[in-house]
Structures are given as structure tokens and as C-alpha cells.
Amino acid sequence: MRDERKWVTMQDVADRAAVSKITVSRVLRKPGKVKSETRARVEAVIQELGYVPDEAACTLASRKSRIVGALVSTLAGSIFASTVDGLSSRLREDGYRLLLAATDYSADTESEIVGTMLGRRPDGMVMTSSQHTEATHVLLGGSGVPTVELWDLPKKPIGCAVGFSNTDAGYTMTRFLFEQGYKRVAFIGRMIDRDVRAHMRATGYAAAARDGGQAEVRLGPTISHDESGAKRGAEGLAYVLSRWPDTDAVFCSSDSVALGALSEALRRGLRVPQDIAVAGFGDFEYAGKFGLRLTTVRIPGHEIGERAAELILERTQNGVLPNTSIDLGFEIVRRATA
Amino acid sequence: MRDERKWVTMQDVADRAAVSKITVSRVLRKPGKVKSETRARVEAVIQELGYVPDEAACTLASRKSRIVGALVSTLAGSIFASTVDGLSSRLREDGYRLLLAATDYSADTESEIVGTMLGRRPDGMVMTSSQHTEATHVLLGGSGVPTVELWDLPKKPIGCAVGFSNTDAGYTMTRFLFEQGYKRVAFIGRMIDRDVRAHMRATGYAAAARDGGQAEVRLGPTISHDESGAKRGAEGLAYVLSRWPDTDAVFCSSDSVALGALSEALRRGLRVPQDIAVAGFGDFEYAGKFGLRLTTVRIPGHEIGERAAELILERTQNGVLPNTSIDLGFEIVRRATA
DNA sequence: TTGAAAGCGATACCAA
DNA sequence: TTGGTATCGCTTTCAA
Numbered sequence: 001m002r003d004e005r006k007w008v009t010m011q012d013v014a015d016r017a018a019v020s021k022i023t024v025s026r027v028l029r030k031p032g033k034v035k036s037e038t039r040a041r042v043e044a045v046i047q048e049l050g051y052v053p054d055e056a057a058c059t060l061a062s063r064k065s066r067i068v069g070a071l072v073s074t075l076a077g078s079i080f081a082s083t084v085d086g087l088s089s090r091l092r093e094d095g096y097r098l099l100l101a102a103t104d105y106s107a108d109t110e111s112e113i114v115g116t117m118l119g120r121r122p123d124g125m126v127m128t129s130s131q132h133t134e135a136t137h138v139l140l141g142g143s144g145v146p147t148v149e150l151w152d153l154p155k156k157p158i159g160c161a162v163g164f165s166n167t168d169a170g171y172t173m174t175r176f177l178f179e180q181g182y183k184r185v186a187f188i189g190r191m192i193d194r195d196v197r198a199h200m201r202a203t204g205y206a207a208a209a210r211d212g213g214q215a216e217v218r219l220g221p222t223i224s225h226d227e228s229g230a231k232r233g234a235e236g237l238a239y240v241l242s243r244w245p246d247t248d249a250v251f252c253s254s255d256s257v258a259l260g261a262l263s264e265a266l267r268r269g270l271r272v273p274q275d276i277a278v279a280g281f282g283d284f285e286y287a288g289k290f291g292l293r294l295t296t297v298r299i300p301g302h303e304i305g306e307r308a309a310e311l312i313l314e315r316t317q318n319g320v321l322p323n324t325s326i327d328l329g330f331e332i333v334r335r336a337t338a
Numbered sequence: 339m340r341d342e343r344k345w346v347t348m349q350d351v352a353d354r355a356a357v358s359k360i361t362v363s364r365v366l367r368k369p370g371k372v373k374s375e376t377r378a379r380v381e382a383v384i385q386e387l388g389y390v391p392d393e394a395a396c397t398l399a400s401r402k403s404r405i406v407g408a409l410v411s412t413l414a415g416s417i418f419a420s421t422v423d424g425l426s427s428r429l430r431e432d433g434y435r436l437l438l439a440a441t442d443y444s445a446d447t448e449s450e451i452v453g454t455m456l457g458r459r460p461d462g463m464v465m466t467s468s469q470h471t472e473a474t475h476v477l478l479g480g481s482g483v484p485t486v487e488l489w490d491l492p493k494k495p496i497g498c499a500v501g502f503s504n505t506d507a508g509y510t511m512t513r514f515l516f517e518q519g520y521k522r523v524a525f526i527g528r529m530i531d532r533d534v535r536a537h538m539r540a541t542g543y544a545a546a547a548r549d550g551g552q553a554e555v556r557l558g559p560t561i562s563h564d565e566s567g568a569k570r571g572a573e574g575l576a577y578v579l580s581r582w583p584d585t586d587a588v589f590c591s592s593d594s595v596a597l598g599a600l601s602e603a604l605r606r607g608l609r610v611p612q613d614i615a616v617a618g619f620g621d622f623e624y625a626g627k628f629g630l631r632l633t634t635v636r637i638p639g640h641e642i643g644e645r646a647a648e649l650i651l652e653r654t655q656n657g658v659l660p661n662t663s664i665d666l667g668f669e670i671v672r673r674a675t676a
Numbered sequence: 677t678t679g680a681a682a683g684c685g686a687t688a689c690c691a692a
Numbered sequence: 693t694t695g696g697t698a699t700c701g702c703t704t705t706c707a708a
Contacts, residue, residue, distance in 0.1 A: 007459070007481070009685060020695050025687065035693060050480045055457040056403065057685035059394035060700045075423055076623070081414045088413075088439070097454065100438045101426065116435065119393040121345070142388045143345070230628035260628045285414070286624050290568035290598045347701060358679050363703065373677060395701035398684045 008051045017045040028053060059121060066096045068124040068312055069117035071110060073195070075102045078284040079254070080128055083150060086305025087126060094313050096123070103129060105195055105225060111136040118143050124312035130154045131196050146315045148308045151299075152197060153325045161325040162307045166197045169297050169330045170204025173251055173279055176332050178212040182249035182277055185209060188220030188236030188261060189253030195225065198253040201281065205251055218244050233260025241276075248276060249338060255280035255287045258294055262337065277338035293336035300328045346389045355383040366391060397459060404434045406650055407455035408464040409448060411533070413440045416622040417592070418466055421488060424643025425464060432651050434461070441467060443533055443563060449474040456481050462650030468492045469534050484653045486646045489637075490535060491663045499663040500645045504535045507635050507668045508542025511589055511617055514670050516550040520587035520615055523547060526558030526574030526599060527591030533563065536591040539619060543589055556582050571598025579614075587615035587676060593622040596632055600675065615676035631674035638666045 014021040019038060026034050027042045034042070045051075059065045068091055072080040088098040099117060103110040111133045117125065118139060125140065125147045132140075140147055140158055147159035152166055170187075177185050187205040190198050206217045220236035227235075233252055237260070240247050252258035258280030262272060270276050273295075280287060280296035287294035307326060314320070352359040357380060364372045365380045372380075383389075397403045406429055410418045426436040437455060441448040449471045455463065456477060463478065463485045470478075478485055478496055485497035490504055508525075515523050525543040528536050544555045558574035571590055575598070578585050590596035596618030600610060608614050611633075618625060618634035625632035645664060652658070 007685090011685080021685090022687080022696085023694060026694090029687085033693075038693080050476065052453060052456045052477070052481070054398070054459060054685050056394045056397040056459060057700090058457075058687075060392070060398055060702085061685080061687035063687095063700075065394065075426075076416075076419045078414075078416065085413055085440070097437070097439070099435070101435075102423070115390060118390045119396075121392060121394060138388060139390070143390070228623065228626065228628065230624065230626060234628040256623065256629075259624050259630075263629055263631070285566065285594065286568065286597050288566060288568060290566065290572040291594075291601055292597075293601070345701090349701080359702080360679060360704095361677090364678090367703085371677075376677080392701050395684090396703075398686085399701075399703040401684070401703090 007054065008049045010051070010053065013042065013045050013049060013051050016049065017042045063121070064316070065121045065123055067099050067120055067122045068096055068126060068309070069099045069114075069120065069122040070101070070126040070128075071113060071117075072100070072102055072128045073105045075100075078256075078286075079282060080151075080301070082301035083128070083305040086302035087309050088305075090306045090309035091313070096309075096313070105129070107131055107133045107136070111139065114139050118145065123316045124148065126150060126308050126312070129196075132158070146312055148311050150304055150308055152200070153327060157323070157325060160311060160323050162304050162311070162328065163326075164299065164328055164330045166200035167204040167207075169281070169299075170201030170251075171208045172204070172330075173281070173297050173332060174205045174208030175212065176334075177249045177251060177277065177279060177338060178208070178214075180249075180277070180338060182338070184214065184218070184244065184247050185212075185249045185251060186218035186220060186240040186244060186247045187251050187253070188240060189229070189232050189257035190220065190222040191225040191232070191253075195253075201253055216244075218247060220250075228260075229254055229256025230260035230263065233257035233262075234264040235260075237261040237264045237276075249273075249279065250276065251279045251281075253281055255282045255284040255292075255294060255296055257281075258296065258337075259286070259292060262292065262294070273336070273338050279338045283333055287335075289335065295335045295338035296333050298331045298333045300330070304328055345392065346387045348389070348391065351380065351383050351387060351389050354387065355380045401459070402654070403459045403461055405437050405458055405460045406434055406462040406464060406647070407437045407452075407458065407460040408439070408466075409451060409455075410438070410440055410466045411443045413438075416624075417620060418489075418639070420639035421466070421643040424640035425647050426643075428644045428647035429651070434647075434651070443467070445469055445471045445474070449477065452477050456483065461654045462486065464488060464646050464650070467534075470496070484650055486649050488642055488646055490538070491665060495661070495663060498649060498661050500642050500649070500666065501664075502637065502666055502668045504538035505542040505545075507619070507637075508539030508589075509546045510542070510668075511619070511635050511670060512543045512546035513550065514672075515587045515589060515615065515617060515676060516546070516552075518587075518615070518676060520676070522552060522556070522582065522585050523550075523587045523589060524556035524558060524578040524582060524585045525589050525591070526578060527567070527570050527595035528558065528560040529563040529570070529591075533591075539591055554582075556585060558588075566598075567592055567594025568598035568601065571595035571600075572602040573598075575599040575602045575614075585614065587611075587617065589617045589619075591619055593618035593620045593625045593630075593632060593634055595619075596634065596675075597624070597630060600630065600632070611674070611676050617676045621671055625673075627673065633673045633676035634671050636669045636671045638668070642666055 010021045149161040283298035487499040621636035
């Protein structure tokens with residue numbers, strides 16, 4: 001009683017068009033190998049019946065799912081949006097689909113999701129985090145599914161990686177601030193034990209601060225990642241300013257943190273960048289010239305997604321996945337806040 | 339040569355555990371029906387071999403995919419992030435997965451995607467747009483897949499709907515502005531022929547403007563949706579101010595538009611809200627009290643996603659999908675800009 | 677509590 | 693250019 005949907009099958013189409021089902025299959029997959037007259041007839045029947053091929057059966061028989069699994073740390077915010085977009089649009093060009101899930105920055109959630117995704121027999125996996133549990137490694141390694149890690153260049157990648165160096169980016173932005181004439185730069189927006197990359201940027205910052213001859217490394221507090229970026233930014237600025245009142249620039253771990261810092265600065269009546277400069281990270285949607293006009297680091301998010309897609313497509317189509325790391329770099333964008 | 343991955347099958351597990359494969363299947367799906375001793379043995383083998391069940395085979399045999407397809411207008415920006423999050427987390431509780439795709443506000447892209455998604459034999463479909471092509475209707479109708487429309491309450495829903503009235507929301511915010519004492523309110527941020535909902539909000543605005551006794555309806559220009567929201571906001575404000583210089587409040591079709599308007603106002607040295615008030619729509623991440631402190635309309639995005647998930651789960655588990663529209667309302671959030 | 681056999685809807689491989 | 697037959701890995705149904 002409770003589920004009497006009936007899907008039109010390939011056999012139904014074949015019967016109606018007076019051919020065998022393999023011919024229908026060919027019309028769909030290799031139209032060139034069917035006489036155009038037959039093809040036209042079959043196509044008409046497909047239309048008429050509203051036939052939609054069953055992908056599960058297709059996957060089972062062909063051992064190709066044309067699915068790529070993607071794991072991002074978070075769907076919220078703007079961080080990975082362009083990367084996901086690049087991935088899915090490039091994949092769609094070749095008829096592949098994206099299976100998307102968020103790990104919420106948890107390595108355990110990640111391996112759980114990897115497990116269920118592998119059940120779909122994906123032709124590739126893409127992950128935006130760089131810290132994995134042992135279970136994830138075992139699962140992925142055992143499956144042989146080509147894997148691409150995104151948004152960083154891990155020392156020891158699982159498969160290949162597409163991204164940039166977060167440490168370098170942190171270093172470069174800090175240097176840039178020194179070059180602009182700021183003398184006492186602080187870093188804010190670190191999260192408790194989750195977002196490893198924010199820590200890498202902090203590391204880059206610290207190195208640059210020392211190299212730049214700054215007396216002390218000024219690290220803001222680590223704050224729960226449950227709080228919004230803006231809150232971390234506002235509280236981070238408050239902390240930094242009370243501990244090191246002569247700070248003249250803050251480098252934030254992301255643009256959302258920078259937004260909070262900027263708002264807090266303005267609320268205190270400080271002029272930005274004259275009294276305090278604010279630099280962000282990510283070049284989010286709202287950082288641009290019609291928005292916050294934030295000085296920040298632009299990451300080629302869309303391109304990272306596209307390149308990852310291409311690597312996987314190449315692998316499934318040609319069988320080779322060169323185990324390389326592709327560095328797409330980053331770019332300092334100078335706007336109004338630093 | 340080119341794809342010699344080998345997946346562990348249920349039969350492999352069965353052999354090693356010295357049972358039949360149906361017993362392995364039961365351990366996975368109905369653990370209660372297997373003697374605990376046997377179960378333990380099978381589970382140990384599953385672990386040992388790293389067995390991951392093939393979902394495609396499972397779907398094919400059981401005629402249930404435990405997949406829900408979701409179509410959003412866009413992945414970019416923060417608009418649907420919380421809805422998608424609510425959907426996928428509620429679905430995951432019951433072992434269902436989300437297949438996500440973006441339509442870029444195009445009805446044609448939408449029906450194309452619906453076609454391919456249906457190939458996956460989803461147990462449900464969720465769509466955030468309310469305008470569909472004839473093809474989409476035929477496809478969806480013919481398939482019998484339960485469908486939930488989100489983020490609006492269409493007059494003639496395909497299946498059921500979870501959302502709120504965009505027209506009402508536009509009306510209510512406009513009234514709110516009048517109540518705050520603003521006299522000449524304009525609306526900005528309409529897009530060319532794409533985002534129908536922005537138009538509905540504009541309609542609500544226009545009605546409230548008339549009801550509020552405002553002499554004329556002040557609609558900003560329609561601008562290409564390829565431009566960022568912020569740009570639309572900045573240019574919209576410029577337009578409105580040059581055409582109706584005495585405007586004292588602008589209601590924006592989204593928070594990203596409001597961000598642009600706000601920035602433009604500040605750049606012109608206007609005080610907000612004394613010289614000009616700015617109201618947004620959506621209560622995005624960056625609108626909050628540590629960020630822009632934007633007066634806006636909050637949409638229960640997360641809850642919308644959860645409710646949609648529940649409707650579908652109920653339907654696939656109990657076989658009934660009451661064809662209702664659920665109105666989750668909205669809320670005016672008063673902050674610093676109006 | 678367990679198992680054997682028969683599909684599910686497609687593709688692969690080999691013939692015609 | 694077309695078709696027959698044997699899978700693909702699992703669940704269903706019925707029997708033991």
C-alpha cells in the first residue's frame with residue numbers, strides 16, 4: 001500500500017520502441033553507435049514515457065557512480081562557497097554530481113561521513129580539512145578512491161592536494177602590514193583546537209613578527225568556535241587593546257573576524273586605519289569595494305574547486321592521478337582598512 | 339588495468355564469518371533479529387575487513403535510496419546556508435543523506451537538475467525556488483516523489499510547502515519603518531527577472547507605502563543579478579537619493595544589499611539612521627550585534643530546513659504526506675540602523 | 677534464528 | 693547495427 005510508485009524502466013522503453021534494452025542503453029550512452037532512425041524512435045519513446053534512467057542500477061552494473069564526495073568544514077559562512085561552486089560546476093560539465101557534507105570542524109564526524117559516502121562508491125573524494133583520524137585514513141586508503149585535499153598543502157597528503165600555504169599567507173600579510181608602516185601588529189581570531197589553518201596563519205604571523213623585529217608576539221585569545229567570527233573579532237580586539245594598548249594593526253584569522261574587529265573599533269570611536277588598521281583573510285563577499293572595503297588576503301577559492309574537479313575527472317577518465325600538490329597561491333588585496 | 343579497485347562485498351564478510359550473506363544483511367539492518375553471538379562475530383569481521391555496504395546495490399534491491407535531493411537557488415552567500423544545515427542535520431539523524439545542487443535562479447537549470455536527481459530515485463525532493471518550468475512539473479508529478487517547497491508559500495504548491503510569506507514580510511518591515519517615524523521609505527535591490535521573492539517583498543513594500551499614506555512608491559532600479567548584492571545596494575542608494583533626495587529610509591531586498599547601501603551612506607558622510615535609515619532582509623551572519631548591527635527581518639532558516647526534513651521522513655516512514663503549507667513566519671529584528 | 681533462490685534495473689561482453 | 697546472457701551487490705520472500 002505504502003509506496004506504489006512505478007518507475008518507467010529501460011525495458012518499458014525497449015518494448016514500446018520495439019528494440020532490445022541494450023539498444024536503449026546505447027541511445028543514452030553511445031548515441032553514435034545506433035542508426036539515427038532507430039535512435040530517433042527510441043528518443044521519442046523516452047520523451048513520451050518520461051523515462052529517467054536508474055542511476056543505482058547503472059552504478060551497480062558499470063561500477064562507476066559519477067559521483068564525487070565532498071567534505072567541507074562548514075557550510076555556514078562564505079568560506080567554502082566559491083570552492084564548492086567551482087567544484088560542482090566543473091563536475092557537472094562532465095556529467096558528474098557532487099555529494100556534499102559538512103564536518104563542523106570535527107575529525108570524528110568526518111570519518112563517520114567518509115564511511116557513509118564510500119557506500120556510494122564515489123569516483124573521487126574531496127576534503128577541505130587537513131586533519132584526519134586514523135579511521136579516515138584506513139577507510140580512504142583501503143577503498144582506493146582518489147582523494148584530493150583542498151585549501152592547504154599538507155606535508156603528507158593522502159592523495160593530491162590543491163591549495164596554498166596558510167603559513168605563508170599569514171607571514172606575507174604580516175610583512176605587508178609592516179611595509180605599510182605599522183609597527184605593533186597583533187593577531188586575533190584563533191579558535192580552540194579546531195580550525196588548524198587559523199593556527200597556521202598565526203604561526204606565519206608570529207614568524208613575520210619576529211623577523212620584522214617586533215618586540216613581542218601579540219596573540220589574541222583562543223575563543224570557542226561556537227561563537228560567531230564577528231564576536232571573536234570584537235572580543236579579540238578588546239583583549240588586544242587592553243593588554244597592548246599601543247597596538248596599531250590587527251591581522252584577523254578571517255574576514256568575519258575582521259568584521260567584528262572593525263565594528264568594535266568603530267564603536268570605540270577609533271579611526272580605521274589611522275588609529276588602528278584591520279586586515280582580514282579570505283576576501284569574503286562582504287569585504288569588497290561596495291561593502292567593508294577590507295584589506296585582506298584573497299584565496300582563489302573557485303579555481304581551487306575547479307582544479308580539484310579536473311584532477312578527479314582526469315583520474316577517472318585516464319586512470320592516472322599524479323600525486324602532486326598544486327599551489328595556487330594567494331594575493332594581498334589592499335583596500336581601505338590597512 | 340585502469341581501475342582495479344576491489345571492494346569488500348557482503349559475501350566476503352559472510353564467508354569469513356561462516357554465515358550466509360542474508361545474515362550479514364540482517365546484522366546491518368535489523369540487528370535485533372540475529373542471535374547476539376552471531377552478530378558479534380559478524381560485526382568483528384566487518385571491522386576486520388573494513389566492509390562498507392554498497393548503497394547502489396542496496397537502493398536497487400530495496401527500492402529506497404535514503405537520499406533526499408535539494409535544490410537551492412544559490413550556494414553563494416549566506417541565504418540558504420542555515421536551511422541546508424537544518425535539512426542535512428535532521429536528515430542525518432535518520433540515516434538519510436542530502437544531494438545538493440544550485441540552480442543559479444534559473445528555472446531551466448532547475449528542470450535539468452531535477453531530471454538527473456530523479457535518476458537517483460530520491461525518497462524526497464526539496465526546492466527553494468517557487469517558479470518551475472512545465473518540464474519540472476511533469477517530471478516531479480510523474481515520478482510521485484514527495485516534494486517540499488521552501489522559503490515561500492506558493493498559491494499552488496506541488497506538494498507541501500514550508501516557509502513564510504515574502505509579501506507579508508515586505509509589508510511588515512515597511513510598516514515598522516513608518517512606526518519608527520520614517521516618512522519617505524524607498525525599496526532597493528530588485529533583480530532583473532530572477533529572484534521572484536525580492537519582487538514579492540517589493541510588492542509588500544509598495545502596499546504598505548500606499549497604506550501608510552506615502553505620496554509615491556519609491557522603487558530602486560532593477561539591476562543584473564550578476565552583480566553582487568553590495569553593489570546593487572550601493573548603486574540603488576545612489577539612484578534613490580538622486581531621484582528622491584528627501585528619502586529618509588531604505589528597505590533592502592537582502593542584508594547583502596543593505597551592506598552596500600550602508601557603506602555607500604557612510605562614504606557620503608550620512609549618519610545612519612539619523613540621516614538615512616537602512617533595513618535589510620535575512621539576518622545574515624554579518625548583520626548581528628558584533629557586526630553591522632543591521633535592523634532586518636529574521637527568517638527561521640534552520641527551522642525551515644528541519645521541518646522540511648521531518649515532513650519527508652514522515653512521508654517515507656508512514657506513507658502519508660499531508661499536502662499542507664506550514665507558515666513559520668518571520669521576525670523584525672531591531673538593531674542600530676533603523 | 678538462519679538460509680536458498682529470485683529478482684531489482686542497468687551494463688559488459690561476445691555473437692549474430 | 694543489433695541482440696542474448698551473465699553479472700553487479702544487495703534485499704525480499706518464503707521455507708526450514
